[in-house]
Amino acid sequence: MTLSRRTFIATGLAAGSVLHAPVVFGQSRPKVVVIGGGAGGGTAARYLAKDSKGALDVTLVEANPIYTTCFFSNLYLGGFRDFESLQHGYDGLAASGVTVINDTATAVDRQARTVTLAGGQVLSYDRLVLSPGIDFKDGSVPGWSLADAEVMPHAYKAGPQTQLLKQMVEAMPAGGTFAMVAPPNPYRCPPGPYERISMVAHLLKQTNPTAKILVLDPKDKYSKQALFEEGWQRHYDGMVTWVGPDFGGGSVEVRPAAMEIVVDGEVQKVDVCNVIPGQMAGKIAQIAGVTDDSGWAPVDPASMQSKLDANVWVLGDSSAQGDMPKSAFSANSQAKVAAMAIRGELTGSRTFPAKYSNTCWSLIAPEDGVKVGASYEPTPDKIASVHSFISQTGEDAALRKVTFEESLGWYAGITADIFG
Amino acid sequence: MRRRHLLSALVLLAVGVGIWPGAGPVAAAPIGDAERGALLFARQCSACHQLGKGAVNRVGPQLNRVFGRTAGSVEGYKYSKSMARMGSDGLVWTLDTLDAYVENPRSLVSGTRMAYRGMKDAEARSALLAYLREWSDKPQNIPEAEPTARASGLVLDPAILAIQGDPDFGEYLSSECTTCHQRDGSDQGIPAITRWPTEDFVAAMHAYKRKLRPHPVMQMMAGRLSDEEIAALAAYFTTLD
Ligand SMILES: Cc1cc2nc3c(=O)[nH]c(=O)nc-3n(C[C@H](O)[C@H](O)[C@H](O)COP(=O)(O)OP(=O)(O)OC[C@H]3O[C@@H](n4cnc5c(N)ncnc54)[C@H](O)[C@@H]3O)c2cc1C
Numbered sequence: 001m002t003l004s005r006r007t008f009i010a011t012g013l014a015a016g017s018v019l020h021a022p023v024v025f026g027q028s029r030p031k032v033v034v035i036g037g038g039a040g041g042g043t044a045a046r047y048l049a050k051d052s053k054g055a056l057d058v059t060l061v062e063a064n065p066i067y068t069t070c071f072f073s074n075l076y077l078g079g080f081r082d083f084e085s086l087q088h089g090y091d092g093l094a095a096s097g098v099t100v101i102n103d104t105a106t107a108v109d110r111q112a113r114t115v116t117l118a119g120g121q122v123l124s125y126d127r128l129v130l131s132p133g134i135d136f137k138d139g140s141v142p143g144w145s146l147a148d149a150e151v152m153p154h155a156y157k158a159g160p161q162t163q164l165l166k167q168m169v170e171a172m173p174a175g176g177t178f179a180m181v182a183p184p185n186p187y188r189c190p191p192g193p194y195e196r197i198s199m200v201a202h203l204l205k206q207t208n209p210t211a212k213i214l215v216l217d218p219k220d221k222y223s224k225q226a227l228f229e230e231g232w233q234r235h236y237d238g239m240v241t242w243v244g245p246d247f248g249g250g251s252v253e254v255r256p257a258a259m260e261i262v263v264d265g266e267v268q269k270v271d272v273c274n275v276i277p278g279q280m281a282g283k284i285a286q287i288a289g290v291t292d293d294s295g296w297a298p299v300d301p302a303s304m305q306s307k308l309d310a311n312v313w314v315l316g317d318s319s320a321q322g323d324m325p326k327s328a329f330s331a332n333s334q335a336k337v338a339a340m341a342i343r344g345e346l347t348g349s350r351t352f353p354a355k356y357s358n359t360c361w362s363l364i365a366p367e368d369g370v371k372v373g374a375s376y377e378p379t380p381d382k383i384a385s386v387h388s389f390i391s392q393t394g395e396d397a398a399l400r401k402v403t404f405e406e407s408l409g410w411y412a413g414i415t416a417d418i419f420g
Numbered sequence: 421m422r423r424r425h426l427l428s429a430l431v432l433l434a435v436g437v438g439i440w441p442g443a444g445p446v447a448a449a450p451i452g453d454a455e456r457g458a459l460l461f462a463r464q465c466s467a468c469h470q471l472g473k474g475a476v477n478r479v480g481p482q483l484n485r486v487f488g489r490t491a492g493s494v495e496g497y498k499y500s501k502s503m504a505r506m507g508s509d510g511l512v513w514t515l516d517t518l519d520a521y522v523e524n525p526r527s528l529v530s531g532t533r534m535a536y537r538g539m540k541d542a543e544a545r546s547a548l549l550a551y552l553r554e555w556s557d558k559p560q561n562i563p564e565a566e567p568t569a570r571a572s573g574l575v576l577d578p579a580i581l582a583i584q585g586d587p588d589f590g591e592y593l594s595s596e597c598t599t600c601h602q603r604d605g606s607d608q609g610i611p612a613i614t615r616w617p618t619e620d621f622v623a624a625m626h627a628y629k630r631k632l633r634p635h636p637v638m639q640m641m642a643g644r645l646s647d648e649e650i651a652a653l654a655a656y657f658t659t660l661d
Pocket residue numbers: 035036037038039040041061062063064067069070071072073074103104105106131132133134155156157188189192193196282283284315316317318326327328329330331359360361
């Protein structure tokens with residue numbers, strides 16, 4: 001079995017275009033361009049190249065030479081991971097047969113089916129996959145713009161911003177105040193801000209135990225709320241104050257120059273301010289014109305194909321698909337459905353009904369891990385949740401430890417699945 | 421012993437028929453022939469396990485009070501990684517889970533150290549469990565099985581095992597597994613799923629599907645797989661080296 005399989009792959013590579021001669025596209029290999037080499041785009045590019053065994057010409061356009069995962073970046077803040085462990089290069093994708101171009105896509109001409117890069121290169125495509133993540137909505141938090149991110153970091157796209165936030169927390173004066181302006185729905189990683197609060201609290205508990213944490217939230221409830229509240233009380237009693245919309249959490253103005261926040265008209269001095277603004281699909285999806293009034297890109301639940309252009313697929317955070325949370329797990333799951341559908345169209349390979357799933361682990365304190373997850377199916381109008389589960393309050397320490405260890409296994413697994 | 425069982429069986433017949441599912445723990449069904457179970461235990465289990473007065477851990481853990489106990493929790497006994505994981509995932513020994521375990525240990529706990537191939541005959545298993553049950557605390561306080569229905573065990577229909585999986589379909593389905601389980605077989609934090617004997621793989625997936633194995637993510641994933649899909653996955657995974 002092993003031998004014949006190897007042989008098959010070897011022949012497949014050498015004579016791919018003959019074996020899988022595309023019905024519609026004649027002699028040249030059909031071209032797929034993927035914009036964004038993160039959880040969605042990296043997975044899609046890798047599976048397209050790997051599974052088509054050379055029959056598709058797959059090009060990945062990614063702005064950064066190294067990808068830093070947002071997932072587990074909170075664990076870096078808490079001191080549980082080093083920064084390098086969050087970073088992944090693109091050699092594995094290249095080895096799978098993907099042409100990786102390190103540049104930024106600046107324009108998409110859907111009529112001509114071309115993508116223009118900042119460096120001037122123009123790529124033509126038969127199918128385009130967009131997985132550019134998120135961008136921030138201007139004016140979402142009064143007083144804050146992207147230019148203020150050096151003073152009040154968002155740290156919601158991992159990289160230098162994450163390192164900056166950590167330095168700021170470490171430099172807080174004794175008994176100082178860390179404030180977070182939490183985002184309105186929908187945003188990437190629903191438990192992300194609250195896992196971050198847990199990790200900052202953990203760090204401060206060691207180095208600055210009289211410090212205070214203030215969360216200003218426009219939402220009246222949030223993901224895994226009961227689990228986080230229980231954990232904060234158990235591990236960081238009295239340190240975290242959460243202010244919901246009833247008490248002004250939804251009407252916050254920030255003054256970066258003065259390091260002040262104004263909550264319901266009341267001015268307060270803070271030492272660190274993490275502003276996580278409202279979000280929308282990555283800019284290139286807006287530029288390509290595949291987003292709607294919501295700021296996100298509507299897709300067909302059965303395939304992740306754009307509802308506005310049959311040659312375009314939108315994955316991950318940028319897509320508006322229904323019930324799936326914006327997570328790396330979701331983006332990875334959607335990418336596999338999309339890769340199968342695109343391969344089916346371009347090479348005539350078999351297609352199967354879409355299956356989607358998601359699980360998000362969060363760390364509350366050392367070895368105190370929790371998780372939430374669901375499986376999903378396409379329905380005519382959305383990707384709908386069919387079954388879900390969540391960790392329970394009051395679970396014993398052994399289970400929480402296993403859950404944490406499982407999350408380490410997940411990180412190793414998904415990064416290998418995305419980057420090869 | 422036999423007398424008591426007979427008696428409760430009669431009571432059951434008289435009162436239970438018709439309202440059986442709601443009858444509650446009081447009207448628990450007799451598990452099986454405990455006397456036969458004692459003989460089976462002596463022949464097949466006692467080389468490694470002790471049961472009864474003064475039982476201590478030997479090659480295997482002592483088995484007093486096994487009903488209602490969390491898997492992998494006998495003090496002083498060094499369990500396999502797999503059994504310990506099942507315990508923290510929440511596997512509790514009930515009539516159902518013990519029945520599945522005795523039938524095919526590895527379908528429930530893949531990496532168990534118990535080198536016992538399993539007891540295929542359902543009636544023999546019932547007898548053995550009836551005997552084990554005598555040495556659990558205050559038997560009348562422990563419901564025999566939840567709800568009160570007799571254990572279904574993990575008797576895999578031979579037709580299920582006979583399904584020829586479609587490896588191409590399995591390859592697509594496997595992409596859902598590899599978000600967490602690594603294709604190269606590493607198993608830090610999350611068990612490996614490559615290199616499994618096909619039958620064990622199929623049995624394990626059905627055990628999750630029927631919620632005999634406890635893990636919530638796996639119950640969810642396997643819960644929506646059809647028999648054909650499980651066969652397809654098994655067929656695909658055996659092609660990996
Ligand atoms: C603090 C935090 C914690 C998180 N924790 C988890 C977690 O535990 N589990 C989980 O599943 N998810 C988690 N997430 C969410 C997860 O990171 C995102 O949902 C996921 O990365 C989305 O994948 P994506 O492909 O849509 O976008 P991304 O992974 O963000 O990838 C987008 C890529 O596109 C590139 N790009 C954008 N525009 C262009 C352009 N014009 N040209 C070229 N390249 C471009 C970007 O450089 C980027 O590399 C977390 C997020 C945060 C912020």
